Amino acid sequence: MDIVIKGGTLVLGEGVFPAEIGITGEKVAAVGQSLDGGRVIEATGCLVLPGGIDAHTHLGLSLGPDLASSDDFESGTIAAACGGTTTVINYAEQCGYASLLEALDAWQAKAAGRAVIDYSFHMLIIDPCPDVIEEMAAIVQQGVTSFKALLAYKGIVMLDDAQLFRVLERARDLRALVNVHAENGHLIDELVAACRAAGQTAPRYHALTRPEVAEAEATERALALAEAAGAPIYIVHITCARAVDALRRAQARGQAAFGETCPQYLLLDERVYESEDFDTAAGYVLSPPLRERGNQGALWTALTAGTIQTVGTDHCPFTREQKARGRDDFTLIPNGLPGVETRVPLLYHYGVREGRLSLSDWVRLTATNPARLFGLYPRKGTLLPGSDADLVIFDPGKRVILDAGHLHTHTDYSPYAGWEVQGWPRHVLQRGRFIVEDGEFVGQAGGGRFIPRRPFALPASLA
Ligand code: URP
Ligand code: ZN
Ligand code: ZN
Numbered sequence: 001m002d003i004v005i006k007g008g009t010l011v012l013g014e015g016v017f018p019a020e021i022g023i024t025g026e027k028v029a030a031v032g033q034s035l036d037g038g039r040v041i042e043a044t045g046c047l048v049l050p051g052g053i054d055a056h057t058h059l060g061l062s063l064g065p066d067l068a069s070s071d072d073f074e075s076g077t078i079a080a081a082c083g084g085t086t087t088v089i090n091y092a093e094q095c096g097y098a099s100l101l102e103a104l105d106a107w108q109a110k111a112a113g114r115a116v117i118d119y120s121f122h123m124l125i126i127d128p129c130p131d132v133i134e135e136m137a138a139i140v141q142q143g144v145t146s147f148k149a150l151l152a153y154k155g156i157v158m159l160d161d162a163q164l165f166r167v168l169e170r171a172r173d174l175r176a177l178v179n180v181h182a183e184n185g186h187l188i189d190e191l192v193a194a195c196r197a198a199g200q201t202a203p204r205y206h207a208l209t210r211p212e213v214a215e216a217e218a219t220e221r222a223l224a225l226a227e228a229a230g231a232p233i234y235i236v237h238i239t240c241a242r243a244v245d246a247l248r249r250a251q252a253r254g255q256a257a258f259g260e261t262c263p264q265y266l267l268l269d270e271r272v273y274e275s276e277d278f279d280t281a282a283g284y285v286l287s288p289p290l291r292e293r294g295n296q297g298a299l300w301t302a303l304t305a306g307t308i309q310t311v312g313t314d315h316c317p318f319t320r321e322q323k324a325r326g327r328d329d330f331t332l333i334p335n336g337l338p339g340v341e342t343r344v345p346l347l348y349h350y351g352v353r354e355g356r357l358s359l360s361d362w363v364r365l366t367a368t369n370p371a372r373l374f375g376l377y378p379r380k381g382t383l384l385p386g387s388d389a390d391l392v393i394f395d396p397g398k399r400v401i402l403d404a405g406h407l408h409t410h411t412d413y414s415p416y417a418g419w420e421v422q423g424w425p426r427h428v429l430q431r432g433r434f435i436v437e438d439g440e441f442v443g444q445a446g447g448g449r450f451i452p453r454r455p456f457a458l459p460a461s462l463a
Pocket of ligand 1: 058181285286287288314316335336337
């Protein structure tokens with residue numbers, strides 16, 4: 001074996017036990033005791049876990065000719081690596097192309113030679129005309145086995161019910177999973193028009209025009225359409241108890257319905273929008289918005305009850321200067337927050353340390369379940385012999401004060417500025433190579449690979 005990691009506690013979605021890990025080349029070769037190897041990595045006192053999988057990022061998202069999310073595939077994946085994530089599944093927008101295949105090629109070109117960790121894509125569908133519906137098969141053949149549809153952003157990317165139904169039916173036949181952004185775009189536009197008419201321009205109106213009911217209704221509707229199509233469905237960035245309840249009822253009906261939430265909805269709440277300081281409030285503008293704090297308990301419970309299966313980030317950072325485009329009109333504030341670097345440590349600190357999650361829950365939600373749902377398991381999301389040697393040696397005692405200056409994402413603020421977390425990655429390996437050593441990034445641009453994913457199959461176990 002080339003590397004043996006000794007002395008650590010192995011944390012898998014499947015269980016927690018002391019074990020050594022042996023690595024040969026890019027793969028886990030053995031899990032056991034008294035392994036012999038070339039380089040010995042001492043992990044006493046540390047947790048050894050599979051590299052995180054963030055199934056919701058927007059690296060390189062273009063929102064027009066002069067506006068893009070502030071992380072490209074290099075800076076965003078360096079941030080991911082430093083925070084213990086070794087695979088991202090990024091949203092591939094249509095980039096102005098009529099053809100999905102051309103759009104996917106453009107996204108492959110954005111990532112190749114830049115990403116420092118492995119990656120895949122979900123293909124966004126904004127115009128499900130017959131040619132596009134036909135072309136979905138070619139996308140699946142390339143190993144991109146999930147699509148995204150939005151019920152918000154009317155006139156830009158929003159699908160109507162008939163269009164979503166067609167996408168769901170086609171995805172069902174192709175064994176692909178449809179990820180849905182569930183907010184009622186019609187209702188939001190009505191509320192925005194009323195605010196405009198009343199001269200209400202501050203960031204707080206972003207939240208007030210995207211109420212929980214808009215999410216609850218769209219979640220119910222997406223689930224109903226998936227039921228009618230007999231298709232599996234994955235609801236992204238769930239924020240509130242009503243949407244959780246809709247998902248739980250769909251699951252009780254026997255639907256293959258899955259959900260994701262994000263650290264910002266578990267840990268932050270709508271009070272941030274009350275700040276009189278535009279930069280502060282605008283920094284938290286994302287869609288759906290942060291909610292009333294009472295929702296957080298329902299989200300945490302949904303994670304341990306198995307109603308919500310994954311914690312992604314919706315990493316979509318912008319700088320303060322970019323956010324300032326909306327100083328006089330909240331609808332012009334680019335939507336999104338940074339989060340890819342802080343996901344695994346925040347879930348450890350506020351989940352595991354504060355007694356809301358077990359160690360295995362933590363790894364299941366941040367690595368194993370995304371791998372199972374998105375066709376990466378057991379290559380990724382676990383550390384079984386034959387799995388990619390993507391792993392994190394996590395120091396549960398290391399204290400870090402979160403602050404934009406020390407984080408690697410290309411933003412000039414952190415939504416968690418000043419928060420102290422205990423527990424941070426010490427070393428991170430991708431396919432047997434160190435990409436983070438003693439907390440320092442040591443990987444290289446282009447070290448990450450596109451990972452073709454298998455078609456969707458109902459996972460035997462997720463909870
Ligand atoms: O505000 C957000 N979430 N921006 C990214 C795009 C999306 O809706 O997921
Ligand atoms: Zn979204
Ligand atoms: Zn998103």
